[in-house]
Amino acid sequence: MKSSIADLLRQAIDGLPDLDDAPEFASLSTTVERARDPRHGDFASNVAMRLAKAAGRKPRELAAEIIERLPASELVAKVEIAGPGFINFHLGPAAFHREVEAILEQGADYGRGERRDTPRVLLEFVSANPTGPLHVGHGRHAAYGATLGNLLEAAGYPVAREYYVNDAGRQMDILGVSVWLRVLEREGIAIPFPQAGYRGAYIRDIAAAVDAAALAKVTADDVSSGLPADGPDGDKEAHIGALIDRAAELLGEDGFLALRQQALESILDDIRDDLAEFGVVFDRWYSERSLTDEGRIDAALEVLKKRRMLYTKDGATWFRATDFGDEKDRVVVRENGKRTYFASDIAYHYDKRQRGYDHLLDVLGADHHGYVARVRAGLEAMGYAGDDLEVQLVQFVTLYRGGEKMQMSTRSGEFVTLRQLREEVGNDAARFFYVMRSNDQHLDFDLELAKSRSNDNPVYYIQYAHARVASVFRQLAERELEFDAKAGIAALDRAVEPQEKALMSTLSRYPEIIELAASNRAPQHLVHYLRDLANEFHSYYNAHTFIVDDDALRNARLALVTATRHVIGSGLAILGVSAPDSM
RNA sequence: GCGCCCGUAGCUCAGCUGGAUAGAGCACCUGCCUCCUAAGCAGGGGGUCGCAGGUUCGAGUCCUGCCGGGCGCACCA
Numbered sequence: 001m002k003s004s005i006a007d008l009l010r011q012a013i014d015g016l017p018d019l020d021d022a023p024e025f026a027s028l029s030t031t032v033e034r035a036r037d038p039r040h041g042d043f044a045s046n047v048a049m050r051l052a053k054a055a056g057r058k059p060r061e062l063a064a065e066i067i068e069r070l071p072a073s074e075l076v077a078k079v080e081i082a083g084p085g086f087i088n089f090h091l092g093p094a095a096f097h098r099e100v101e102a103i104l105e106q107g108a109d110y111g112r113g114e115r116r117d118t119p120r121v122l123l124e125f126v127s128a129n130p131t132g133p134l135h136v137g138h139g140r141h142a143a144y145g146a147t148l149g150n151l152l153e154a155a156g157y158p159v160a161r162e163y164y165v166n167d168a169g170r171q172m173d174i175l176g177v178s179v180w181l182r183v184l185e186r187e188g189i190a191i192p193f194p195q196a197g198y199r200g201a202y203i204r205d206i207a208a209a210v211d212a213a214a215l216a217k218v219t220a221d222d223v224s225s226g227l228p229a230d231g232p233d234g235d236k237e238a239h240i241g242a243l244i245d246r247a248a249e250l251l252g253e254d255g256f257l258a259l260r261q262q263a264l265e266s267i268l269d270d271i272r273d274d275l276a277e278f279g280v281v282f283d284r285w286y287s288e289r290s291l292t293d294e295g296r297i298d299a300a301l302e303v304l305k306k307r308r309m310l311y312t313k314d315g316a317t318w319f320r321a322t323d324f325g326d327e328k329d330r331v332v333v334r335e336n337g338k339r340t341y342f343a344s345d346i347a348y349h350y351d352k353r354q355r356g357y358d359h360l361l362d363v364l365g366a367d368h369h370g371y372v373a374r375v376r377a378g379l380e381a382m383g384y385a386g387d388d389l390e391v392q393l394v395q396f397v398t399l400y401r402g403g404e405k406m407q408m409s410t411r412s413g414e415f416v417t418l419r420q421l422r423e424e425v426g427n428d429a430a431r432f433f434y435v436m437r438s439n440d441q442h443l444d445f446d447l448e449l450a451k452s453r454s455n456d457n458p459v460y461y462i463q464y465a466h467a468r469v470a471s472v473f474r475q476l477a478e479r480e481l482e483f484d485a486k487a488g489i490a491a492l493d494r495a496v497e498p499q500e501k502a503l504m505s506t507l508s509r510y511p512e513i514i515e516l517a518a519s520n521r522a523p524q525h526l527v528h529y530l531r532d533l534a535n536e537f538h539s540y541y542n543a544h545t546f547i548v549d550d551d552a553l554r555n556a557r558l559a560l561v562t563a564t565r566h567v568i569g570s571g572l573a574i575l576g577v578s579a580p581d582s583m
Numbered sequence: 584g585c586g587c588c589c590g591u592a593g594c595u596c597a598g599c600u601g602g603a604u605a606g607a608g609c610a611c612c613u614g615c616c617u618c619c620u621a622a623g624c625a626g627g628g629g630g631u632c633g634c635a636g637g638u639u640c641g642a643g644u645c646c647u648g649c650c651g652g653g654c655g656c657a658c659c660a
Contacts, residue, residue: 170659315658327586327656332658367654437595444596468623525599538623543624
């Protein structure tokens with residue numbers, strides 16, 4: 001609808017003689033927007049004001065000329081100049097009737113953007129370290145990323161979703177040691193648990209599933225003799241480091257590897273199930289360790305080396321990140337010969353591009369923002385555009401219970417898991433609340449509010465609108481009447497009530513909202529839109545009866561109601577929230 | 584110290600890439616079920632858009648500088 005108006009404007013402006021050099025308005029849709037005030041019509045354009053200077057004309061004069069050149073359209077009832085030079089479009093009823101018809105025809109597809117082949121988007125999100133269950137912070141990443149993926153797809157982009165599994169490095173060793181010690185503990189071999197170990201209850205669960213016989217042929221003394229003191233008095237990092245070495249020694253490299261692998265798989269299974277239950281599904285789980293195994297890190301470093309982007313200093317290999325705007329150069333190979341995490345990340349992002357994805361969209365925690373510049377630098381150094389990488393940062397979540405802030409501490413194991421949250425408030429409320437706020441805003445998540453089955457809760461408000469529609473149709477069937485969509489569309493000119501006009505106008509905004517929310521990476525636009533739509537539906541519901549005796553009027557109203565159901569259902573699906581038929 | 588994000592109604596937040604008189608929800612008042620689900624509707628009060636400059640026909644939105652809050656500044660991942 002909006003693009004039709006923009007098309008009309010473009011035709012009018014293309015013919016203007018003294019405006020040949022205004023290429024920045026190639027995309028005129030940016031100058032057309034919904035009028036905020038109904039008195040200003042349905043759409044307004046500021047294009048005359050924006051072009052006035054380049055044309056050396058007065059805005060209102062230019063506007064008048066543009067209006068004169070506007071091709072006739074059956075959509076537009078009236079065009080007028082207003083204020084400093086706005087061009088206001090008043091659409092005729094037929095324009096909205098046509099949209100309602102389109103919704104009924106297209107159903108769930110209404111509002112989707114035209115499918116395109118590029119850019120191919122690789123959306124990476126969650127990617128939580130597989131060292132424990134997901135907590136409420138990861139939940140926000142999951143909900144945001146999944147919704148973003150749905151939005152991008154709805155807008156027409158090809159999207160692949162990926163979870164980067166940090167299954168390499170020291171944290172896996174620490175995980176292995178933590179499980180090992182819990183296994184020994186079960187076997188009656190008590191060793192003080194290291195400060196730097198993972199002490200959550202889930203470690204004990206994993207330990208319980210381990211075949212202990214082979215691991216238990218050691219004494220407490222074998223394990224802990226001669227270790228450097230643990231924190232807080234000693235060095236907890238040195239302590240756990242020595243424990244890791246001890247584990248490899250006593251279990252053998254293979255034995256320790258198997259233990260780590262079992263722990264990793266157990267945790268990954270849990271994460272996978274958790275996310276699947278939350279409606280969050282990935283196309284691929286990409287193993288960090290596979291980068292090493294398949295030589296991709298070496299390959300990436302080789303590319304950098306060939307491009308003279310590496311140098312050696314203090315025994316380490318450095319990447320010239322400052323050449324690409326980073327604040328300092330970064331180590332990729334440590335003095336001890338081990339590659340840094342950053343080296344993996346360069347290789348990973350390089351691989352993403354190599355696999356043919358043009359646009360790399362990473363959803364990261366706000367605490368990772370310092371990381372963006374160097375990964376982008378890495379891509380540029382390998383010959384790709386820095387803009388190929390886009391990072392959306394997600395701010396932290398604070399849990400409240402009825403206004404009371406809940407303390408969370410990973411160290412003590414007293415964090416609320418995503419699973420607990422989902423069980424308490426339900427998947428729908430969780431998905432909804434997570435994306436209700438802008439991702440770069442801190443989120444206060446109130447458990448009581450999310451759970452409340454009252455009118456305080458915006459999830460139910462929207463779902464209720466959907467359920468009400470279904471209920472209307474149950475009533476219709478009970479009265480042995482049928483909805484005739486064709487007759488309804490034909491009779492839409494009977495829908496002249498203020499609530500009907502408002503509803504039609506809002507329904508027709510849906511495609512614009514999809515586009516807006518997708519391009520701004522801002523699911524909250526969709527949330528607010530659905531709330532508005534539900535609001536208008538509820539108002540309509542209260543003001544007028546749908547199932548009336550007059551066949552034409554009844555079918556017209558039911559056409560509107562059906563269109564509302566389609567759009568709410570489609571919008572909720574994008575949010576990953578169910579659209580119930582009864583509540 | 585440097586970098587990123589945030590500051591809008593009593594509270595929690597939107598604000599469509601610079602538009603016309605700044606909007607929701609909650610909370611607080613007043614009404615509405617003989618009628619398709621009252622998890623609903625109708626109406627009301629409530630604002631120095633952190634502060635100060637600047638750009639512009641026009642600034643909550645862009646620029647600069649302050650103030651306040653969060654996060655980050657590893658040869659950890």
